Amino acid sequence: MQKQKIMAFKNKTLRLILGDQLNINHSWFTTVDSNITFVLMEIKSETDYVKHHIQKVIGIFAAMQHFAKDLQQKNHDVIYIRLNDENNFHRFDENLSVLINTHEFTQFEYMLPDEYRVDEHLNTFTQKLNIPFKVYDTEHFYCTRSELGDFFAGKKTFLMESFYRNIRKKNKVLIDEEDKPLHGKWNFDEDNRQKLPKSHKPVNPLLFSNDVTEIETNILKSNIKTIGKVNSKNFIWPINRKQSLELLEFFTTDCLQLFGTFQDAMAPNEWSLYHSRLSFSMNIKLLSPVEVVDKAIAAYNKNPHEIAFHQLEGFVRQIIGWREYMRGIYWLKMPAYANLNYFQHDKKLPEWFWTGDTKMNCLKHAINQSIDYAYAHHIQRLMVTGNFALLVGIHPDQVDAWYLGIYIDAFEWVEITNTRGMSQYADGGIVGTKPYVSSAAYINKMSSYCSGCYYDKNKKIGEKACPFNSLYWNFYNMHEDKLGNNPRIGMMYNVWRKMNVDTQKELLTQADFYLKHLNEI
Ligand code: FAD
Ligand code: DLZ
Ligand code: SF4
DSSP: OHHHHHHHOOOOEEEEOOTTOOOTTSGGGSSOOTTEEEEEEOOHHHHSSSOEEHHHHHHHHHHHHHHHHHHHHTTOEEEEEOTTOTTOOSSHHHHHHHHHHHHTOSEEEEEOOSSHHHHHHHHHHHHHOSSOEEEEOOSOSSSOTTHHHHHTTTOSOOOHHHHHHHHHHHTTSSBOTTSOBGGGOSOOGGGSOOOOOTTOOOOOOOOOOBOOHHHHHHHHHTTOOEESOOOTTSBOSOOSHHHHHHHHHHIIIIIHHHHTTTTTOBBTTBSSTTOOOOHHHHHTTSSOHHHHHHHHHHHHHHOTTTSOHHHHHHHHIIIIIIIHHHHHHHHHHTTGGGGOOTTOOOBOOOGGGTTOOOSOHHHHHHHHHHHHHSOOOHHIIIIIIIHHHHHHTBOHHHHHHHHHHHOTTOOHHHHHIIIIIIITOTTSSSSOSSOOOOOHHHHHHHBSOGGGOSSBTTOSSSTTBOHHHHHHHHHHHHTHHHHTTOGGGHHHHHHHHHSOHHHHHHHHHHHHHHHHTGGGO
């Protein structure tokens, strides 16, 4: 009798797949097991924790739906909870509890979430669970969550460059037999980062044409508040692995050869230049960073005459360096990181951050392109929108919410470290060694925005003076107590301190005028 009972007992496992865990090469999917059911869910706790760009929500739902279909075609058992399903409770814990009870699952399993918020939510859920549970790695990143913390243990500073070198050595990426970097040095930045010549027409971006009208209709029906525009008949972003691989192929054949050269360049009607636009596919794990890096190296090895080594290294350092580094900092410093506000900034974002309706041409283009494509490249994020937000003293919570909402690739682990850390210096120098601020000179050096601007890039004071010029000095003046002794910006303080007092006053008055009229500039 006892024996019979044990044989009749069925072990049934429920495995949760989050919207950014679409890694088909994960060991979960290598064999088909009829005792295992996978669940994916479109839920409001994830769509509503910040106001998202419509393209971000659509892109994630479309990719989740494709992924579920792929799994079903491979004979995996899949439950897919849609946004408007009657039995959708719109929270991971509630939906999971109902499923576990109704289907009598005997085990619950999930992969480590990338975001602290969801990690905590699932920790709390599993603590109360009355069946066993197990947590798996996502098998996506080069490093574990705690690797950066271990690497910098006992150190006061967290230099990206040393972490990057360590990962390259450890994984033998662009490393010779003597454990030295290929081509003799680690950093080729001085070969990169040129302005786009007027006569140069960048490559046309590879865009997809996905029909996602049904998803858009469902989002609208469910009253989810979104920002931005979308052409849902021709959705341009990759929404499955096949398209992500096509975009990777396009990048390595058509963009990599000029990636580094124009990495920091900005031009009014060029929204993607030679950037890969692979962040969305990578962040939802349709592509792994290892395969992206390997593919770029293979393209270089096949064609070293066309792709210079500095272009390749420039790209590899973004992924092996910055991407892994930001994730490590996130897991080392959360949850305190999300409340850091080193400068005690407290202003609200001007309203035109949501419309692009400003006379400042650089901001107008960077914001409008973000509204149109849910994308801006790194220097637009750092040296245009981020630079402005820092100079005028926007509260980092406001800045975070904007970045987390507007970009298709935005997930807190990589968004907050870039925004609060690299861009706003709200962490007081954990990620960056100095605040990234500039006057019009840098924006003009790297872009052709200034020539079409209402403001005059050369004017510091008076009518039509570029706001960046006076706000820049105002920022340094305002934060002298915190920045005055920073050796990396000592030169700027020397210039400021040597400046004629009347000029200083005029600059501060001009900045004050702009600060009082933020919504109208
Ligand atoms: P490429 O220029 O082609 O670079 C290749 C890859 O390198 C990217 O896909 C990305 O995975 C990685 N990478 C490059 N720079 C960084 C970086 N600083 N940190 C981490 N990875 C990097 N990136 C996100 O993925 N999500 C975000 O939410 C995000 N928010 C940002 C906010 C601010 C204020 C700033 C300054 C940067 C932010 N970044 C973010 C980093 C970077 O801007 C984007 O990764 C990049 O623009 C994505 O476009 P791409 O794929 O064409 O990148
Ligand atoms: C960003 C996002 C959105 C908009 N919607 C969902 C969703 O409905 N269901 C889901 O599983 N994931 C979604 N995501 C991605 C999650 O926010 C992401 O998986 C967590 O933040 C962990 O990084
Ligand atoms: Fe931007 Fe100033 Fe140049 Fe105008 S003049 S584009 S506001 S930097």
